[in-house]
């Protein structure tokens with residue numbers, strides 16, 4: 157890891173270069189593939205689903221966006237919707253919100269004026285630099301590495317004597333693996349502000365900062381996040397920005413591609429990439445996590461990866477619907493379920509094993525737990541249900557929906573010392 161400030165200048169000039177490139181592969185633009193098939197994706201409401209049928213839905217190349225009760229909202233092409241019908245499901249197409257947006261040009265990356273409280277990549281960097289300047293004793297910022305397009309992936313450390321590696325339990329918060337899940341970046345920035353601004357005045361915060369090393373990665377996927385807001389309106393983008401874009405949350409190295417919980421087809425939203433950690437973004441965070449293994453001991457003991465949406469607290473494993481499996485004893489499962497239930501009790505989310513939502517392989521939680529023994533959760537933030545709009549709640553909800561997780565974050569920090 158090198159210091160962030162030195163690299164920011166380089167990253168910004170890369171950004172300027174990229175802005176002149178034409179945009180490609182909008183998730184919702186109308187189109188057809190080489191076989192002439194209609195590749196237009198729309199959102200369908202699908203009643204009466206369960207774990208197995210949702211996993212099957214994802215296997216067609218469609219993508220489950222959210223689940224409430226047994227009703228799923230699914231992003232699919234007409235052909236994929238047909239395959240769901242062939243399986244006995246009844247997808248009902250929702251009206252599209254905007255008709256075939258034209259997105260020929262890449263505009264400067266920014267949120268629409270009505271959502272200006274959301275942070276772009278460069279605004280995120282500024283927030284970090286500001287926190288580091290205002291609270292230099294307890295904030296240290298570095299880079300985990302570079303994205304595919306050359307942007308730094310900042311890592312912020314919050315602890316007393318931040319410049320010194322002290323022997324304190326470490327906790328990691330990651331946000332924005334998926335490009336369009338912008339509310340999660342706000343979640344990480346909220347944690348950053350809360351644990352810095354209130355240090356020294358709020359006893360619980362002070363205690364956490366003084367007895368933990370808190371690591372925050374607000375933007376795991378800066379290229380995707382930037383791409384999502386550099387068109388005429390949001391693009392609904394999920395993956396990174398390699399030439400064959402990778403779903404970062406299918407690219408982690410534990411049981412990668414094992415179980416039908418990801419796609420080997422580069423045209424699909426859950427494309428797992430050509431190899432585990434093929435994406436520079438996941439590889440960078442892997443290196444960072446491994447750098448926290450000191451004297452044969454992994455110092456990070458707990459982790460939340462924030463996503464949106466559906467209001468869920470999820471724990472491993474994702475690759476199997478079994479509760480116990482190699483590396484997950486009954487007792488360990490109970491610890492996950494207990495803490496997961498307790499955190500969900502504080503924020504009103506629904507707790508479950510991640511594979512109850514649908515099976516995924518190569519997800520971050522399975523790797524963090526299986527390879528490093530890190531108590532690793534996924535939070536799916538607000539709202540509880542919806543179609544594509546669910547990724548773009550108005551900026552007016554940011555404060556409420558990030559503060560909603562204050563207690564859960566505190567519980568995880570506490571548990572990290574157990």
Ligand code: 0X9
Nearest residue numbers: 405463464474510511513514516
């Ligand atoms: O599919 C994902 O990566 C996550 N959902 S999202 O809508 N944000 O893309 C969920 C990952 C949780 N793991 C499993 N469901 N196994």
Ligand code: CA
Nearest residue numbers: 270271551552
């Ligand atoms: Ca607004």
Ligand code: CA
Nearest residue numbers: 315316317322
């Ligand atoms: Ca410390």
Ligand code: CA
Nearest residue numbers: 321322323324
């Ligand atoms: Ca330490």
Ligand code: ZN
Nearest residue numbers: 334337463464
């Ligand atoms: Zn996600």
